[in-house]
Amino acid sequence: MNDLTRPRVIGQRTPRIDGEFKLTGRAGYTGELHAEGMLYGYPVPATIAHGKLEALELDEAQAMPGVVDIFHHGNFDTLHRSPNSMGHGDQVSEVRLPFEDETIHYHGQYVALVVAKTFEQARAAAYRVVARYRQASGAVPSLLGRDDEGLPIESEGSSRGDPEAAFSGAPVKIDRTYHIAAESHLQMEMHATLAEWHDGGRRLVVHESTQGVVYQRNAMARIFDLAQEDLEVISHYIGSGFGNKLFMWPHAVATAVAARRLQRPVKVVLPRQQDMMSGGNRPASRQHIRLGAGRDGRLTSVIHDSITETSLVDRYIDSCGSATPSFYACDNLAVSQRILPVNHGTPCPMRAPGEVSGIFALETAMDELAVELKMDPVELRLRNYAESDPESGLPWSSKQLDKCLQSAAERFGWDKRNPEVGSMRDGDEIIGYGMASCTWFAGRQPCQARVELRADGSLFVGCGTQDIGTGTYTIVAQTAAELTGMPLADIEVKLGESGLPSGPLSGGSMATASTLPAVAAAVRDALDALKEVATGNGGAFEGLSADDLEVGQGGLSHGEHRVSFAEVLKTNKLASVNGQGSTAPGAEQNAYSFRSFGAHFVEVRFDPGISRVRVARVVSSMDIGRAINPPAARNQVEGGIIMGIGMGLFEQLEYDPRDARLINSNVADYILPTHADAPEIDVELLDYPDFEFNEFGARGVGEIGLTGVAPAISNALYHATGKRHRDLPITIEALLASS
Amino acid sequence: MMDDSAHSPRPSDETVRLDFTLNGEPRTIEVAPNAVLLDVLREQLGLGGTKKGCDHGQCGACTVHVDGLAMNSCLRLAIMCQGQQVTTIEGLAKDGQLHPVQQSFLECDAYQCGYCTPGQMMSATALLADDRIGADDASVKEAMSGNICRCGAYKNILEAIQQARVQLGHDATTPRKEDVA
Amino acid sequence: MRAFAYSRADSVDHAAHRITHDAAFVAGGTTLLDLIKLDVLKPKNVVDINALPLKRVERLDDGRLRIGALVTNTDLAHHPEVKRHYPLLSQALLAGASTQLRNMATTAGNVMQRTRCPYYRDAAAACNRREPGSGCDARGGLNRLNAVLGGSDACVAVHPSDMCVAMAAIGATLTLSSADGEREVAFGDFHRLPGDTPHIEHDLADGELITAITLEPPLAPAGSYYLKLRDRASYEFALASAAAQLSLDGEMIGEARVALGGVGTKPWRCPDAEAALVGQPAQIATFERAAEIALRDATPLEHNAFKIPLARQSIVRALREATRLARDEGKQEGQV
Structure with a gap:
């Protein structure tokens, strides 16, 4: 029962246990x-x-x-x-x-x-x-449209080899600047x-x-x-929150x-x-990328210099280059980060903070390099595949990016892509195919949890983390059900109270990997306490040792003799036994590098006669370790794809250049994707549990779906039109220039 | 019918009487003349299922049915509902049984944070009862576009609506019924 | 949202008596409440006119279609007469707003819709339309959404309606009622160009309300098409839209009507472009010439120059589609 390598509940499609509250209007959100x-x-x-x-x-x-x-x-x-x-x-x-x-x-x-x-x-x-x-x-309305150098942030830098020399000597060079407008979280x-x-x-x-x-x-x-x-x-x-x-x-x-x-x-x-x-925003960024490569496509130099906005009252750092050192095998690399104070409310993390911006620049640059080399962009990525983490030198705990690229390409029909620009047409529309890899680091925070096994037949789990819509309530209940064999209906989960044992932030895709080990430890602790009761004086299994007892189906058993948890407690006139769990990242952090990976393949349709682009189809494969509740995990990736369409084509906070006033602070003028903008989406979650990371094999899934979407769109548009879009969002005005 | 005292503005702590039907029950309440239906539901009547996401008719989280039609309760004065039937998410389930739309949202995982979800379901139930709106996916997506989901659960929402359509006895593949005379 | 008094009118006469400079009618409420919440409109009295008997759509003996002021956008879009004889109007209505808003919004309210200029909607910004004489922050500001046609030094705000663009192309008459009786105004004369007085948006006096809009008889056999171009696929105001309607005489264009949305300070009928279409072959080169003419006088601001080519594209494509439909219609007529 304690073995999570062959789970029965974990990894199974599980309707959310808080679903009925949300669907009947009975879930009490703060405002009501x-x-x-x-x-x-x-x-x-x-x-x-x-x-x-x-x-x-x-x-x-x-x-x-x-x-x-x-x-x-x-x-x-x-x-x-x-x-x-x-x-x-x-x-x-x-x-x-x-x-x-x-x-x-x-x-x-x-x-x-x-x-x-x-x-x-x-x-x-x-x-x-x-x-x-x-x-x-002297109000500073935006980073965009200015060339300020800003303040250097040494802590975010990284370097190896001699990137400048390698770049200047490279046979093939890409040297480009990318801009991304400030975005709003616009949580509902x-x-x-x-x-x-x-x-x-x-x-x-x-x-x-x-x-x-x-x-x-x-x-x-x-x-x-x-x-x-x-x-x-x-x-x-x-x-929801998305970081703000x-x-x-x-x-x-x-x-x-x-x-x-x-x-x-x-x-x-x-x-x-x-x-x-x-109430928070993703700051605008300006990124300068230089890639040097040999004619065979192997990267010889990667230089990624970024500057992002902060406010006048805080120093917020949106670290655009944080994924870059680990992305591709390359001996010569430099990453730098600067910030520029502007007259905005303070920026804050927004879904895949920093990395999503950095990956847009890097993965667009890689597409530019592929064009320069006349090489298939998937092949270019495989040629520079990092078999271990080039940043830390450590092996990956589990990396299946190559399988993501192959599987998504196959399901997408990438082999039908004619690489010639503008060559694929359907009526008024030009079809463009584009792709990008994506990644997000896998992190864990310390976490504590408390469990009560109760004589009324229920199990209570409490943890001071939150469910922001990712499905944390449900996966905590799945964990308790997995380890006890109890039905989900008998499990009560309480989250979102600071008085509960201290739990992690719901952010950075870390909540699952942080919370579940602590919940499991607390459940086991409670089960140990229950076994002690059962085997002690007057207990249901008096005289046996705790090791003799099996846990399953909400009860303890020894051979044919099985007693439910509730009966064990009642036998000893106990209302409950309690368990505590406290877990934190451990020695594995020094042995491995942990990241999730994935690939997005995108079909855009561009109608040059009316300057209209629509994302028609997205096929993705994600390597996130194990999904605890696959539909909810897939939902996260699908939602990330929708947000990526917004980032790629629509979203920008607009500050008046004269006085830095925000002029589109509403849900109509800040353009979000609607139902009608949702493409056909096919997301596959590869199932390679990462047991080096934690016993659940889960790395988290909140951010990664968003990363890589915008560059895949931009790359697809290049394929359709021959015009390279290096600034987000790609507006109708930018598209007009390519029709 | 005309109330001549209304020529001068009332102080805003005065209220006017509203008689309407809320989730099938006749109700009489006093509301401020400038009170918006959404705020009256949430703050005065304790019906928090109807959500405020923008307060300007730009997101759809506040969608309710007024005489059977989906409307943004944030852009409707409460007093304008005099004599009307208002249905909120709290009125969708009957006798403790989830409405087929709620059930299919649950099964299809057609939500994440759940905040836009009541509005999505109110629009979905109205849409499924309206034969002027096509049954094909494109028509449903267009008709649902007044409900923003920032979590981006659009794919599952569409699936849930089409699944509920089947359960409600409509054939999802039937082309739209033309109402041309 | 400021406080106001609320009352209901049960007859047009009562309503007309009630309306003064500090009062506002409420029908759908979709514009009024939005702008009261933004502190842009500050009525002291709000008069609910939903009880007025203005919800009928009727075909008149002379072939025109009379639409009551309170017919909702949804009901009008799906009305059999409109779908059959004015598909252009149905398309335009369904291209606007969302299902919920169309269920609320009325025909007259749509005509009276206010601009979406962000500086008009921001009570702290300078705006001659909202506050005469205060200036125009849009001219030197972020004016991506503003007008390239019909603007003045004082104002470059776009009229945001889709419905009105179709009505401008179809041709219509507004019936205005007051205590003194009724008068009629041609649709094209109702909305005013901003000039020096952008706060005077239309030809409606204190004490008057719109009670009906009567559409000209439909062109037949004809094809029509409403094309709305915007950033996202739905639920967004037009960056440029075109309403096109034409009849064919063989391969030649018989009659033609063209109007633009999203680019003008009022619903923008394009008579010169229409003249350039009549009697010409129904082909892309003709449409492109008409589009050039329609945008001949367009004046871009710093951030909206893209609207000029975009509007041209919308005209060309809408005319092409209208032609295709006119040919289909012609074939059907021929079969009858």
Whole structure:
């Protein structure tokens, strides 16, 4: 039963255990929660991006019906900034506290929080707050369209060999610059906080739509100078995050202060416009790639220099080159990273942060090299296949990229591709085939979990991680079911509470690999405790040793004698036995390199007569180790492909070049893929469990589907039109130039 | 019928009376004149299944049925529903049994975070009852395009809708019924 | 969203009496509530006109089609008369917005739709249309979505409707009602060019409401096509769209109607392009010449020059498709 190499539940199609709650509207997301006596907060955003708040005129707003109070720089509590340490688990998205001073660093920065009895009243009064600003000159609207050098970030660099010399001596060279516009996470549920103080202001309970309850708890404890036990952060259902809910934003602090001062629960749901202005973004990037290769296609030099945006109030680093050193076998390589402060809300990780941008540049450059060499792009990738990790020198724990390339190419029909540009036509449309490899690192975080085996026949698992839509509730239940033989219906999973044993962030594709080992350890610990009970005085198997007992079908057995867990407990008049699990990455980290890999093959159809491109078909193969719940894992990749179509063709935050104001902070003008944009998608998950990484063999799947999609689209468009697109998104204006 | 006192704006803490049918039950409530149906459902009536994703008719998360038609509840004053039948996601399951659309969403894993999902299902149920909308995949995708899913579960949502169509007794392959007289 | 008073009108007369400069009618609510929430529109009174008896579509004796102001976009798009005789209008309606919005939005509300210019929709930006005399942030700003036809120094905002583009091509008359009775305005005269007074968007006086729109009799036998070009495949306003309708006389074009959307400050009928089509062979070279003429006076801004070739492409393709359909129609007529 403890052997996970031949599982019965793990790896099986399992409908989500939280599905019925989500499908009937009973799942309580933060924004729809209520508390007795709750008030509503509505933030007032700055309407300039750079300057000073000179005056706030509040009289009219204060006199509006239902208004209870208005919080701002002049009356806000004095708090501590969070130490903002990843290592100590108190990182925040924006370290500056709300209303800290009167300097305006970005459009949408909060200048006040109106609190009223109803939502309508709070919003109506927020519109009557008059803010007077002195706009400063010199706002930096974007990295794009500028040639600033920015600040070097040495920690993100990498080098080996002599890349400059190798590049200058290379028989074939690619030397190109790529730009990607800033993107919005645009998670469907906006940031939301419901803060409630208890025990006369000594204890704080915060409901937050967050990917990290423990991180927010830790940060708020420092900010409000509370013991961690006096603070609970709860997030049972999250309308996704894609990274912008990893770390806390200032609205949560403002909400908690309002609740403390008013001695009433306060709820703030950011309006979409504010969510997009001040709730995180993927920063724009400019990347310079130089590839040197021999005529045989073997890379002799890879030089990847990137610069990304940060804000004026934080140093966010979107490390574009982090996958590059491990991507291809090449002895000479240099990767560098710089950042440029701009007048935006602080950027933050967004799905496959850094690497997705870097892979766009690298995999487009590789396609350019293939064209230059007149070589099939799949063949070029196989010629430079890294059999071990060229960055660390370590062997891969498991790498099946070659199988991904072969399988996806075959299912796609790559052999029918005529490499000549524009040669494949269907009526008005030119068909383009393109491909790209993709990768995402496999990481693990420390994790703890708690299990109760109960006399009522149920099993409880608790862990302070979250389910952001990836299906964590279900895979935790699968794990408990696997190890106990209990039916899923008897397993209760509780996640999303900081009071539970400390769990990982739901981010970086790390939650599965981090959480399940801890859950398994806790289940085994509980089973050990149960066996001790069963074999002890008055126990159902008194006199036997724990090693004599088998676990299965929700019971213990010895030969033909089988007793259910519940009966074992009842025999000893016990309500439950408990188990704890605590796991962390171990020595394997020094023995192997861990990465997931994959390949996307894309068919685009370009109609030059009307400058229209549509992605018609995507065929992908992913090497992610084992999928715990295959439909949910495949869903992640399919969703990544949709997001990749957005990144490739539609998505860009647009900042006014004159004053850095964000002008498309809404779901209509920020263009997302719709149902009608969804192509035919065929995703295959290879099944090569990575048991070097953890006993489940799972590496995680949240990010990888997005990586490689945009370059595959761009490469397919080149095949259709002969025009190389190096800037994202590839807009209709760029396409017009190729018709 | 005309209320002349309305010539001067009421202070916003005053309310007006709304009689309507909500998920099959007659209801009479007091609402602010500027209260939007979505906010009344979520904040006043405790029906949080209808979601707010943009508040401007740009995402579809707030989709409900008004007299059987899918509408964005974020762009409709609550008081405009006087005398109308409003159905929300909470009214879709009957007698504890999931609606076939809900059941097929569950089976097809037609969601991830679940936040846009009630809106997707309200649009899907309205679509399946509307013979003016074609049954082929392209017509369904076009008709569903007012419901954004940022998790990108579009493939599974389409599959779930077509599976529910079969369960509801419509043939997914039937060409659209022309309503030309 | 500011507070306002709400009332219902149960007759056109009552409604007309109620409407003043600080009041707004609400029918579908899709534009009004959107803009009230953005603090762009600030009515003190909102008058609900959904109870008015303006929901009929009827064929008049003279062959025209009279559409009640409150007929929803969905009902109009699927109405048998519209599908049969005005497929152009049906296509345009279904190209607009989403299923949900079309279920809510009304015919008159669509005519009264406001621009999507981001600076109009941002209450903190300078916009002569929203706040006369404040300036135009779009001219020197991010104006990808703005107009290349019909703009002025004061305003370059696009009229965003698809339905209106089809109506401009078909030809229609608006019926406006007030306490003083009814008057009729040609569709092409209703929306105003911005000139120096972009805040005056249309020919509707205080105390007036649109009660009906009457379409000209259909061209027959004819083919028509509405082509909408945009970034994504659905649920987005047009970057350029073309409504084309033509009848054939053998291989020659008999009558032709062309209108553009997404590029003009009002629904943009192209009479010169039409004149260049009539009597000419129905072939690509003719369509391309018409497209050149239609965009002859277009003036690009910094970020929207692409709309000029894109609009030309939309015209050429829409005319090509309309011709194909006209030929099909002709064959069917011949068979009858």
